[in-house]
Amino acid sequence: MQTTSKLTSSQTTIFTEMSALAIQHKALNLGQGFPDYDPPSALLDLVKDAIDDHKHQYAPMAGVLALREIIAQKVLHAYGQYVNPSTEITITAGATQAIFTAIAAFIYQGDEVIIFEPAYDSYRPSIELAGGKAVVYTMEAPDFKINWTLLAAMISPKTKMIIINTPHNPTGTILKADDLLQLSRIVKDTDIIILSDEVYEHLVYDGQLHESVLKYPELYQQSISVFSFGKTYHCTGWKVGYCIAPEYLMNEIRKVHQWNVFSVNSFVQHALAAFMADASQYLLLNQFYQQKRDFFLEILKTTRLRPLKTEGTFFQLCDYSNISDLDDVAFAKEMTVNHGVACIPISVFYDDHRQDKLIRFCFAKTEGLLTAAGEKLKQIR
Ligand SMILES: Cc1ncc(COP(=O)(O)O)c(C=O)c1O
Known part of the structure; x- marks a missing residue:
């Protein structure tokens, strides 16, 4: 009897894994893409x-x-x-x-x-x-x-x-x-x-x-x-x-x-x-999130992470190659466990898991959470 699913190589997603790790280590979760505020x-x-x-x-x-x-x-x-x-x-x-x-x-x-x-x-x-x-x-x-x-x-x-x-x-x-x-x-x-x-x-x-x-x-x-x-x-x-x-x-x-x-x-x-x-609810969203992006970019300036350009979404990529030689999955886990901020490694978005030493943060978060994360990110030298 065939008891394996048709997706034999499928595993728990990195989003679930990083969120679980964030909870386990009480890290601030800038990994998975969801807001930490309520709907209107x-x-x-x-x-x-x-x-x-x-x-x-x-x-x-x-x-x-x-x-x-x-x-x-x-x-x-x-x-x-x-x-x-x-x-x-x-x-x-x-x-x-x-x-x-x-x-x-x-x-x-x-x-x-x-x-x-x-x-x-x-x-x-x-x-x-x-x-x-x-x-x-x-x-x-x-x-x-x-x-x-x-x-x-x-x-x-x-x-x-x-x-x-x-x-x-x-x-x-x-x-x-x-x-x-x-x-x-x-x-x-x-x-x-x-x-x-x-x-x-x-x-x-x-x-x-x-x-x-x-x-x-x-x-x-x-x-x-x-x-x-x-x-x-x-x-x-x-x-x-x-x-x-x-x-x-x-x-x-x-x-x-x-x-x-x-x-x-x-x-x-x-x-x-x-x-x-009420169309304004979605028409003003660009402004709402642009402000969050800019707020987070100011925070990133105080860290050694190098942000890439974000033109849309609520995600910010950062290059960490001047901080660590670890691969991005190991680096993301280290950030979560040792530095208290969860993020997502970019290699998981490629089938061949190529290494560009990039991590993704979600900035759909309150300014309080982004500021607290910034304090921790600053410490990473
Ligand atoms: C590019 C992209 N497509 C689709 C989805 C899924 O959207 P939904 O939660 O409505 O299924 C997401 C959610 O992260 C996404 O980033």
Whole structure:
């Protein structure tokens, strides 16, 4: 009898491991990507209202219509793309489920999916479970730019999907308009599907704009974009997100979604629908997080860590090569155990675990926590 799962090499994620180590050693946790503050109180009140209003039974398979309608309004306003709430939006149990479902729907045995490393850790196992093969484009530190000519050369007759992620976890880089235009040119007249992970869409800094696939009408016709309320409203534990795709793709996604989760938490969807009416809540997020990024950068100046440029997300990469020769996993563990600050090593975002001596901090934390972490980081010489 076969009693091993199809993911034989899969282990506990480094995020779980570092968070457990942080708890064990009472370290300040700047590792895993979640805020240490609550969602907006108005949203919490709306959740309570939805509970009082008895929104406890199954939501529609595609999600509460009012939520899909307000998302469609937002997309039109932010990206200039009309998407039909009935046929082009599905609410999912976080972005991770949207990614998994999209891959499960379209990837057949032997299909190739191009991913960009360092990469968010759910892409590869989702591809492999579907029987596909991850083909890696490696982005090089420190600027992690994509050379689209090289990317085009990686496309084979088996290429079924390309997964992009902007703003990018863990590097904090963003794709620019020119990147999207080049990608659009490369996949034009092919059957390649773009899976665009845009969970940090509202965390873009220094006056730059988020380049969504939804801004590019031709590209949209062969794209699935995924989003997460967890990142936007400081509620990562609620695990609610959504995906958007043209109807011919969304029909297939829903076939898998239906037998996977069927539908997502009902009262949270009702609360989110009401809360999204106030656009300022997400429009001001750039400012909120830019201030945190700058605050953390000032703190880092007092340390020997060398920060890389962060254009988006709530992550800050730092080069520690002038402090230690340890590999990044060992260094991250030493930081947690001996210096009291947890972080994430970057090698875990690469299949070949390449060593660039980089660690990632999450700055979605209160100023008090960031300051306390700074005091400890200063001591590392
Ligand atoms: C790039 C990226 N995609 C997707 C997710 C998952 O989002 P969710 O918590 O909504 O599943 C994360 C969470 O860290 C992420 O960083």
